[in-house]
Amino acid sequence: MRTEDVLAAIATGLWRWDNASGTVTLDGEAARLLGLPAEPVVLPEVAVRSRFHPVDWNEINGIVNLAVAEGTLAEARLRIMDVDGRVLRTVRSRSKPVENRAADGTTDYELIGTIQEIAEPQPGTTAAHTPITGDWRRSREAFLLDAGRALAEARSTAEVLRVAASLSMPGFSPDGLAVFGVAGDRLSIIGHHGHDPGDEGPFSDMPLETNYPAAEVVRTGRAIYLPTPEDYKRRFPAAWPLAQRFDRYSWAFLPLIVAGRTMGAWMAAFKHPASFSPDERSVLTTVARMLAQALQRAVVAESERELTTGLQRSMMPQLGPEIPGMRIAARYVPTGGGLQVGGDWYDMIPLPSGRFALVIGDVQGHDVRAAGLMGQLRIAVRAYASEGHRPDAVLSRASRFLAGLCSSPESDPYADDGGQGSDSDAYFQSPRFATCLYVECDPRTGMLEVARAGHPDPAIRMADGTVLMRPTAGGLPLGIDPESDYPTTRFTLEPGETMMLCTDGLIETGGHDLDTGWARLRAVLESDAHENPYEPAYDARVAGAGAGADAVGHLAPPHLERLADLLVQAVHGPSSHHTTGPLADRREDDIAVVLLCRESAERPSGTSLPHPARPVRRTVLTVAQVEPERIAGVRQQIRELLHDWADPDQVDSAVLMVSEMVTNVLTHTDGDALLVAEAMGELGARRLRVEVADGSDELPHKRQPGEMSSSGRGVLLMEMLADAWGVDPRGEGKSIWFELHEQSKTDADPVF
Template identity: 60%
Template sequence: MRTEDVLAAVGTGLWQWDEATGTVTVDARAARLLGLSGGPAEHRTSAVRACLHAADYVSLSGAVSLAYSEGTVAEALVRVVGDNGTILRTVRARVRPQGTVMTGTLHEVRGGPSRAAAQAGGGWRRAREAFLLDAGRALAEADSTAEVLRVAATLSMPGFSPDGLAVFGTDGDRLSVIGHHGQAAGTEDPFLDMPLDTDYPAALVVRTGQAVYLPSPAAYEDRFPVTWPLVKPFGRSSWAYLPLVVAGSTIGAWMAAFRDPVVFTPDERSVLTTVARMLAQALSRAHLHESERALTDGLQRTMLPARRPGIEGMAVAARYVPTGGGLQVGGDWYDVIGLPSGRTAIVIGDVQGHDVRAAGIMGQLRIALRAYAAEGHHPDAVLSRTSRFLAGLHDGLPDGPADGLRDGLREGLHDGLHAGLHADESADVRFATCLYLEADPLTGTLDVCRAGHPEPAIRLGDGTTIVRRTAGGLPLGIEPDTDYPTTRMVLEPGEVLLLCTDGLIETGGHDLETGWQRLRNVLEAGPADDLEELADSLIRAVHGPASHHTTGPLADRREDDIALVLLRRDPDGPTCAVPVRRAVLTVSQTDPGRIRATREDIRALLHDWTSADQVESAVLLVSELVTNVLVHTDEDAVLTAMVTGMPGTRRLHVEVGDRSDDMPHRRSPGEMASSGRGLMLIEELADAWGVDPRGDGKSIWFELYEATSPSAV
């Protein structure tokens, strides 16, 4: 007997739905059940759809979509309607999708769903839609893996809700537990580090990408006997394991466990599948967000000073706040650099743009500027060389928007800067503003060079805040051979210097004038003796709380990166407003007899120095350094000597410079040698010393710190 005859004998018809051709093929029994005339035939899809109740057809389509994703059979109760819309009968439709073709059966159900049942079903669907909208909104707002898991644990599904869940991921060829809820801590241990080939539902789901539904403990034990003993103690009645799929790839599995039995109807499976899809997307977004935060932190740790800046005799506080959106890194930076001379350089700068490329250029600039500063160049030479370095990065790029920007910056430095730097951040050529200063904590002297950057502000001892006008040049990278004038100022004890990027001034719709007034009010009202609190007050005045390296979502109104540095000269530290004594001498190659005069001048400069031994050491070292210049170079020697401080705690600083680039080298002279002991003498007699390369030569310097001695004069 044929299969068709057997099915017909029990009132079951066969049908085949072909999406590719848009046709439905039915046998005689299926035709009668659908109210189609003509017996076995092929009908257009639209003709068959007209025979089905519209709401039931939508339910059938949802069941088919679910069956496609799970590789299972779709089943639904559908009402057949006549030409006038009356319900003729209710049939149970079953189809198995295979490509674009669905093959299945139709069987009449006696005493089909009543009107009340139909209305109840409509209410359930409305509840389901409301639940899915709410779940989607909650998962979309979760920005971390922990938050996603918390939201998933609180989802209350219509008519059935799991009392336990677990989210599994993969680590190579092993299953990992990302998180779980509803189980006691430690109960996940047997499932940690489980091989993917284990006879466990979650592992099977990850391997195949197909959902697994287990409506009863018997079903679980029958299908997964190996791992059933691990699950039995939890006392659950039903389980659903669904794949977490993102962009066609299975990234893990979601387990929903139920205390009460669940039969997993098509509607229930549809809800679980939809939640699994939303959960997978939310986990993927959270992972991306967490990766971005980790990358941001890594970039900041690389590009910002590794240690909190500090200068002996001065207090320093610094902040960096990136702009909002995307990777929270940008082109602003600050740095504090110890110099060979014993002084300290402070740098603050702003590369055009708020993206990763701006951050990359900033990193290169920071390294280059550090290298030039470490070579001992003066502030103007450091900025000139850095500008040439940045301009060199642009060599070979095609002409474009940057040419007009460069012309505008030449025409009007300050106005052009703010009109140009933000005009076209997509241009290949980037420019940077920068302020570089060298600070001497003993004298409070600041040598400032500025490349198109906002000027510094000083809070005076009485609380009054002024913007300190300083000479400046073009932003870095505009003209390779730009000169940068140096402005010298003195920071008195107790005064506070503010260096910042334009983000601190102009954020919130302010221009330079109103922005400075806002900052002036904060500086004058803030605590000058607590720079950390003062720095936080400045950030809060713009857009809310900040930390030392703020990276979190401070506020949506953040418009630009912010970097700031506060510098206060310690009122209780070593002070010397002006040098006590100073001598500058030049000894030319044609007049070596001046060496004797330099020795006498040093003795005169130190006539009341408390240690006679130190005076003789200074005379010997000066004679040695000047002689070395005349003997080993073809240049004149320029000697600068300065005594600073109060008697008993003074410092002698001596520099001997020349225009030769030849650096001194340590040698090993024999017993009878008459030369080669210069560096050995400096190391033995000086309290500090060094060699500073300069753009036009070098200088060798040493320092002696006054000490009481029995042989005092």
């Protein structure tokens, strides 16, 4: 008896669907089931397609592709329609897809299988055995969208595994999951869920040749479905004793494939029977693909984070041993995205003289090349400083080094490719510059020598919390002009004062310019100081504090680590991670900040001091003959020094007198002007003393300036506005000074 006759006797037809020729071959029984005359026939694909319900037809392509990928049978339930569009019957198709590759490289499929009528489902039938419905389809699509979104947002392997464990599949959900990874010829468990700790032991290091489902999946790249324990025991008898103790009924093992490479396997285990219908297999396969992509992204991200951390550790130095009388804190926050490295850096360099240098800089750009140039420039600056060069010489040599480095094709990995480069190549080949601030510090005296190359000026927080921007002389950024000079500025960091050095990322991030950015940072520095307000009198507790107490009534040494965090939080918010570790969110610019605090003198143990005076507020500035434009900065310094002075008119008077004094020095002498301004005493009763020194022995004298005269007003102004003034001859030159005594606006004498 022929096979066709046997199948016809049990109402089963044969069909052959050739995708290449677009024809379908039916035997007599298959033709009858499709509502055609019961005789063998070869029909065009479109004629057969018209017999299927449109909704069911849309499922066929996915089922066939899934079967081809897994090397399994393509099984589908199809509703057959008559010519009037009514459902004639429901059939089940089971076929084996055969892949045919044409000479031109295209791929077609040929389905060879059976078609058999099945009874309509009865109420109460499980979802696994019912035809596809709109509710099931919508639930599946919603589940896959949620799963894809959750897996796409996972940023680490641990997060991917947590998401996979929380997935609740429509109609069936596994209660045991495991993800296997491959390392060489060994299989290991990356993570699991629904098992006790230690259960992964026998599976944690397994040769790929092992007769275990996950190992076979990795070897073949095809999924394995085990609906019953009998299926498991029959196909994998050696591994069955290991799986039996978990009391599961069904298992699915699916390959994790990325870019054609099997990177592992995913196991989904069920305590309740699962038939693994085509729709269930489709869901599992889709989840496996998304899981593989998410794991690959997580592995790449973790590798990048590890590389980033290594680069940052190698480029960002430790601040070194503690320096007596000084405290230092620093932060570096890279831009987000990519390797999260950029051109900002800081350094602390011990010098042969026993002093130390603080360096902060910013190489143009936020790419890998900027990071590479930064590393080379940092090493060069460190080498020049260690040789004992002065701050101006260090920056001059560094500028020549950077200019030569950027102009040398041999030293540039992005060098010209013979004129074939793209526009982006031209960007990489363009010269780079760097801003830098170099500070040499004497920890014994607090004397600072500053050289600046196009970098933001330092800021000083005084012992009473007043914050001033400290203007310093400077030159062009490094690398622009190899012959550029870098004048130095000297000033003293007084006990209790804190100096802040930063890159422009801390100032301008968040849409700020230099002015508004500095205002934001000044508010942070001042508010942090106000959390430890000055107390004018020592109580019994403070008086008995011994060596830990502050002898001169200054603020206690600030918590620099906390202050560094507050400064970065002012830019990025409190949720940011303010270390050199990676950042998840996108940054506008790199940030580097260094804080240097000179500690206040300690009270000798066992002494009892009277109530201390208010800490002196002092600023020292030099205005060179060649820099008359810096007189505007002097006026601003005086206003900032007197920001809380009781009478604004007195502040205006002080600014006017200082401007006249400095201008007279630059106009009538050949030397520079050295300004020292001090505010001392208790709030509301302070005394301001300002001295301007120069190297000329010629003493000022009173003049009677005409109405249109541009000189001769300085002495007259001090006589009218100052509470006291005078001229003190010195060994070389002289010093002219004035004093103002603070008074409230209502008590101030009118000025006529």
